[in-house]
Amino acid sequence: MKHLIKLLPFLKPYWKKSLLSLLLLVVVVLLDLTIPRLVQRIIDQGILANDLSEVYRTFFLMLGISALDTLFAIGNNNTSVQVGESLARDLREALFVKMQSFSFGNLDRLQTGQWMVRLASDTSVVQRLVQITLRIGTRAPLIMLGSVILMYRTSRSLAILISPLMLVAIVLIVFFASRMGPLFLTLQQKLDRLNTVLQENIAGVRVVKAFVRAEHEAKRFAVTNEDYTERNIRVMQFLSTMGPSLSACLNAAIVVVIWGGGVQTVGGQVTPGQLVAFINYLQTAMGPLLIMVNLANVWAAAMASAERVNEILDQQPEVLDEPQAKPLPAEAQPRISFRGVRFRYNGSNDGMVLDGIDLDIEAGQTVAILGATGAGKTTLLHLIPRFYDVCEGSVRIDGYDVRELQQDSLLKQIAIVPQETILFSGTVRENIRYGRPQASDEEVVMAAKIAQAHDFILELPQGYDTHVEERGVNLSGGQKQRLAIARALLTRPSILLLDDSTSSVDVETEAKIQSGLRQWLKNRTCVMVAQRISTVLGADKIVVLEQGKIVAEGSHRELLQNSPVYQEIYASQLGDAQEVEIQHV
Amino acid sequence: MSERRSAQANPDFRLRMSRGPMAVSRIEKARHPRHAIRRLLPYFGGHGWLLMGVVLLVLIYTLCGLTAPILIGKTIDEVIQTRSLHNLPRWALLMLGVFLVGNLAEAASGWLMAAISQRALQKLRRDLFEHLQTLPISFFDSHTVGEVMSRLTNDVDAINQAVSQNLVSLLASTLSLGGILIAMFVLNLWLALAAVVVVPLMFWFTDFIARYTRKGFRELQSSLGKLNGVMEEAISGLRVVKAFRRNESVLQNFRQENQAVYRAAVAANSYALLLMPLTNQLGNLFVIAIAGLGGWLALHQLVSVGMIATFISYARNFINPLRQLANLYNAIQAALAGAERVFEVIDIPSEETQSNGNLRVSEVRGEVTFRNVSFGYHPQKRVIKNFSLEAKAGQTIALVGPTGAGKTTLVNLLSRFYEVDEGCICLDGRDLRQIPKPELRRLLGIVLQDTFLFSTTVMENIRYGRLDASDDEVIQAAILAEADPFIRRLPHGYQTLLSERASNLSQGQRQMIAIARAILADPAILILDEATSSVDTRTEARIQKALLRLMQGRTSFVIAHRLRTIRDADVVVVIRDGEIVEMGKHQELLSRQGFYHHLYLSQFKGEAI
Structure with a gap:
């Protein structure tokens, strides 16, 4: 409940409209409740009193009320829809904006799928609650309350007669409402299990086929399928018991009223019109019973969703600009230095990921980082653009601690090619231009040429205007990586960060990219992470990292002579030491 | 008796209960609805008698629903006219009996239908899954995991929604509507005139709203698709967005699509959710018409007070099945469209899965020869050209x-995930195509x-x-x-x-x-x-x-x-x-x-x- 209350401020801009909607609803309910009373009047004062003009008068009164009622109902409908949809829109936007403000540390702890669920379904569940509350959710209890009151006013004795049955109905509602949640929960679990088996079977189809395991899979599926089906049958049978039992309650009440009312009519305490009106009120009172059961569900779901929404909204970005942060001067030298840097990921119990890193990267240098x-x-690599904050020590660019800088100005001078290539829907050209939308076509082509992407782009159906499909499925891994390199180059950064960004490119192309980059990198600093020795050979300095510590630092030749770790890595990739010797000769 | 249905039919709950608004109840049509039905029927075939039972039970409870108001009216008349309590207990007990039989029949039909429909769906899921196991790799290469999953989850679920709830409702609603109309005309022709005025109005309104709703939802669907696309991309690519400082433009893009969804949703829902209050009002109108007309008729001795009570009861019971029918249309269409897609997959020919078991691993020497093999995933684009190789x-x-x-x-x-276009691959001198796939794959370790x-x-x-x-x-x-x-x-x-x-x-x-x-x-x-x-x-x-x-x-x-x-x-x-x-x-x-x-x-x- 407190989570829903926390979301209340989102309704604030619409409180007038919400109030209006509720007021209209109250009027609708009041008008609805007059109808049985007026029917009673037609019967008692019209028919039984033999007064035709009274029949006419009441009839037209009812017509007028009904017309008015319709207008109010439409008003309530439209205002409630507007409030609900506005709220959904604002919640989506708040979540989206929040998400955009998050730094990498926040993002590590959430998965894409979860985000989508929160943005899409959680907001809609909360919205549904608001919309329903402005409509049937308030209408049902009001109608019930009003009907009960009017039943008492119509005939107190009849009302007392049926009160035990109403009590039974309330008990039934509580019973069903409390059982429903857990029942659906287990059903959902069984369904999840079914989907997991299915999803694995499809994603692992090559393994299934390679090992000829179709029968085995069918058995696995049959078990979960049976499980789910059985549970589903139980849930549905529960639901089909609920309706008739509540309606049996109502029906029993009607019988009691007819019987008791019949006795009282003959006795003269109750008029026939009152009897008809009473039955009518009984029907309108007990009619929304089932809706009440469902309302419990809507509330429960909304509370759970509100909690998830708040979980996001309450999170603070881990990396924020300091109030007195300065921009990184455009003429700053791309010198990077790490001083006593220790780092561990937030919330992880493992040891330090980086443990006492001291490293100087001079302006214009290319430094490769190698390691398991x-x-x-x-x-x-991620500490340089301050995607994360260090736990101890400092990372400086041209002497400025990155924490004292405005991140935007920092990012302006840094370009990164991430390990996992992410492209956006749009053309190849738009993707390369992503980092600098105002770049000219010639510049795009230049960047693509250096990244060795130009040739394959021209071979695509529409060249640079070829549409990149979702997640770039129409491109190979190597092609995507080359586009990502071109995208980074185009921003003309003074610092280029390459995170194993040629891993899917074949060695030949990789070599070409490297020689192209060498020219381009003049006066620029480049830090690259690599697995392959071939990638790092041309670097000014190679840094070997092991368990968060620098274990060796130097040029390829130096390391090959002095560093056992480096020798081991070298041998594991390019053959043993003898092989290396042969190549040297 | 109609309360259960009234809660289900309530669009406030209905439209969005099963899927979030990000996937609004799909509105789509099967291309060959008859065909889809014919294919679905056999899944219920094993339960012919039980299905008959369900129909019978539905008949019983609609009949009970029709009888009850008559009994109410009769009792009132008797009490008013005779002013004697002599028959009252008899009427009341009869009424109670009718009510209870109706409630029991309704519950029983629900229980039966739950079992029948879920067993049928279990079979359908099993068939689909087992068929998937026999499909060639090319099928999986040309469809994403999500697409294939969707056949077994969303599409089967759409069928589920229809058969487990809507089928019985359809039958019950139609029977109730028809039954009430017939009963009205049989009971009192004069009073039934009220129905002649109001009922066509009701049908017209329902149809009108349903039509606008479909149109509105189609638009909502497409704008939601766009918003989902923007969100998914922004979320999965968020690190890149941040690194390249594109937050502003992404946000702008999002705002635009979000606003479009808002507008489409308000437009669609203003119509869709209107169904409920409007039918309520029409229900009231029906009651008013009966009361007014009934009053006049009663004063002219053409109708009794009890009869008016009966008719008012009928009028109150009339709107729920009507509202139900309006919603059913979409659900059943979605189910048929889902069924069509499911059968589309089931109709894709399998690759052979039978093995004759005449090949033993121990007897295989393992000589593999490629002889002039050519192949392309697309006929016009060769990936392997005249490839020959001998492995001892x-x-x-x-x-x-x-x-x-x-x-x-x-x-x-x-x-043999794919078959060569030209040439052949031989194992120990035997063309691979002569070896059943399961046998072959058992020999291979991949x-x-x-x-x-x-x-x-x-x-x-x-x-x-x-x-x-x-x-x-x-x-x-x-x-x-x-x-x-x-x-x-x-x-x-x-x-x-x-x-x-x-x-x-x-x-x-x-x-x-x-x-x-x-x-x-x-x-x-x-x-x-x-x-x-x-x-x-x-x-x-x-x-x-x-x-x-x-x-x-x-x-x-x-x-x-x-x-x-x-x-x-x-x-x-x-x-x-x-x-x-x-x-x-x-x-x-x-x-x-x-x-x-x-x-x-x-x-x-x-x-x-």
């Missing part, structure tokens, strides 16, 4:  | 070449670059290679694959559950498990796609050791990226653009100073000086 998976290479 | 039993063939040269395609052809593991224990993942292997055999395979040490370090050793896509293992560890799996399968011929750029080189060296052990004594085809594999291979085949450009031993090829030399040297560029 998990050695901390990518992390080191 | 036990040899290791290294396939080397630039990206896109066709190495993986050769593997696809050898395992370790793919992208290792796929299932979300079960490590033990079961390895056992996937040979289901009847004992725990000891599994562990033995793991030891051979160099996987045993790290598996033992996992929280629960071999019983550790792997999470989806095995994110709790590193890429290298996953590959070692896949190798263990292949070792356990003990195939005659080995196919390896060895590259994993994300594995660091020392792990690579360990994997390498495991692989060499696996290759011993078996004919092996290796898409090679590691020098050691290449050097140890009996034959290195250099492929470029689907053709063999060079072939021979590593040293021979180097000394030839050709394309291979060129490829090889680029590894050392800058070093050879």
Whole structure:
């Protein structure tokens, strides 16, 4: 509940409209409730009193009320839709904006799928609650309350007669409403299990086929399928018990009223019109019972969704500009220095990812970082544009601590080619231009040429205007990486960060990219993370990272002579030492 | 009796209960609805009698629903006219009986239908799943996992919605509407005139709203699609967005689409949600018309007060089934469209799955010959051109070449994931096409670059290679694959559950498990796609050791990226653009100073000086 309350400010801009909507609804309910009373009047004062003019008068009164009622109902409908949709829109935007403000540390802890669920379904669940509350959610209890009151006013004795049955109905509602949640929860779990088996089977189809395991898979599926089906049958049978039992309650009440009312009519305490009106009120009172059960569900779902929404909204970006942050001067030298840098990912229990890094990268240098998976290479790279904040020590660019700079100005001078290539829907040209939309076509082609992307782009159906499909499925991994390189080059950064960005490119092309880059990198600093020795050979300095520490630093030749770790890596890739000797000769 | 339906029919709940508004109830039509129905029917076929039972029960409870108001009216009349209580208990008890029978019948029909419909859907899911197992790889290559999943989840769910709830409602609603109208005309022709005025108005309104709703939702659907696209891209690419400082433009884009969704949603829902209050008002109008007309008629002695009460009851019961029918249309259309898509998949021809079991692994020598093989995924674009190669039993063939040269395609052809267009591939002199696919694949051990593991224990993942292997055999395979040490370090050793896509293992560890799996399968011929750029080189060296052990004594085809594999291979085949450009031993090829030399040297560029 407190999570829903926390979201209340989102309704604030629409409180007038919400109030109006509710007021209209109250009027609708009041007008609706007059109808049985007026029917009673037609019967008692019209028919039974033999007064035709009273029948006419009441009839037209009812018509007028009904017309008015319709207008108010339409008003309530439209205002409630507007409030609900506005709220959904604003919630989506708030979540989206929040997400945009997050730094890498926040993002690590969330997955794309979860984001989408929050943005799409959680906001809509909250919206549904608001919309329903402005409509049936308030209408149902009001109608019930009003009907009960009017039942008492119509005939107190009849109302008392049926009160035990109404109590039974309330007990039934509570029972069903409380059972429904857990029932659906287990159903959802069974469904998730079914989907997992299915998803794995499809994603792993090559393995299934290669090992000829179709039968085995069919058995696995049959088990979960049976499980789910059984649970589903139980849930549906539960639901089909709920309706009739509540309606049996209502029906029993009607019978009691007819019986008791019949006795009282004969006795003269109740008029026939009152009896008809009473039955009518009974029907309108007990009619929304089932809706009430469903309302419990809507509230429960909305509370769960509100909690998830708040979880996002409450998060603070881990990296924020300091209030007195200065911009990085455009003429700053691309010198990078790490001083006693220690870093661990927020919320992880593992040890330091970077543990006492001291490293100087001079302006114009190309430095390669080599090391095993998990050695901390990518992390080191990510500290330069301040995607994360160090835990201890400092990262400086031309002497400025990155934490004292405006991140935007920092990013302006840095371009990164990430490990996993992400392209956006749009043409090849638009993708390359992503970092600098105002770049000219010639500049795009230049960047593509250096990245060795130009040739394959020209071979695409529409060349630079070829549409990149979702996640770039129409491109190979190597092609995507080359586009990502071109995209980074086009921003003309003074610092280029390459995160294993030629891993899917074949060695021949890689070599070409490297020689192209060498020219381009003049006066620019480049830090590259690599797995392959062939990638790092041309670097001014190679840094070997192991478990968050620098274990060797120097040129290829120096390291080959002095560093056992480097020799080992070298041998593992290019053959043993003898092989290397042969090549040297 | 109609309360259950009234809650279901309430559009406030209906429209959005099952799917979020991000996927508004799909509004689409089956192209051949009759055909889809004909295909669906057999799934209910086994339950013919039960279905008859459901129909009977529905008939009973609609009849009870029709009778009750008459009884109410009769009782009132009797009490008013005779002023005696003599018959009152009889009427009341009769009424109670009718009500209870109706409620019981309704519950029973729900219970029966739940079982029938869910069993039918279980069968449908099973058929679809089992059929999927027989489809050729080309189907999976041309459809995303999500697309295929959607057939078994969304489409089957759409059918589920229709058959489990809507089918019975359709029957009950139609019967109620028809029954009430008939009853009105039979009971009192004069009073039924009110229906003549109001009912067409009701139908017209419902139809009007339903039509606008469909139109509005189509627009909403398309604007939601756009918004989803923007969101998905912005979220999955958020790191890049940040790195390239594009937040502003992304936000602007989002705002625009978000506003478009808002406008479409207000437009669509203003109509859609109007159905409920409007039918309410029409229901009131019906009651008013009956009361007014009834009053006049009663004063002219043409109708009794009890009859008016009966009619008012009918009027109150009339709107719910009507509202129901308006919603049913969309649900049933969606179900038929879903069914059509499901059967589309079921109708895709299977690849042969039967094996005659006349091939024994132990009898296979493992000679593989490619004879003038040509192949292309698209007829106009050849990927493999006139490819010939002979692998003697036990040899290791290294396939080397630039990206896109066709190495993986050769593997696809050898395992008959795809069939050659021209030429043939022979095993021990027999054309592969004469060997049933399951037989063939049992002979092959395939370790793919992208290792796929299932979300079960490590033990079961390895056992996937040979289901009847004992725990000891599994562990033995793991030891051979160099996987045993790290598996033992996992929280629960071999019983550790792997999470989806095995994110709790590193890429290298996953590959070692896949190798263990292949070792356990003990195939005659080995196919390896060895590259994993994300594995660091020392792990690579360990994997390498495991692989060499696996290759011993078996004919092996290796898409090679590691020098050691290449050097140890009996034959290195250099492929470029689907053709063999060079072939021979590593040293021979180097000394030839050709394309291979060129490829090889680029590894050392800058070093050879």
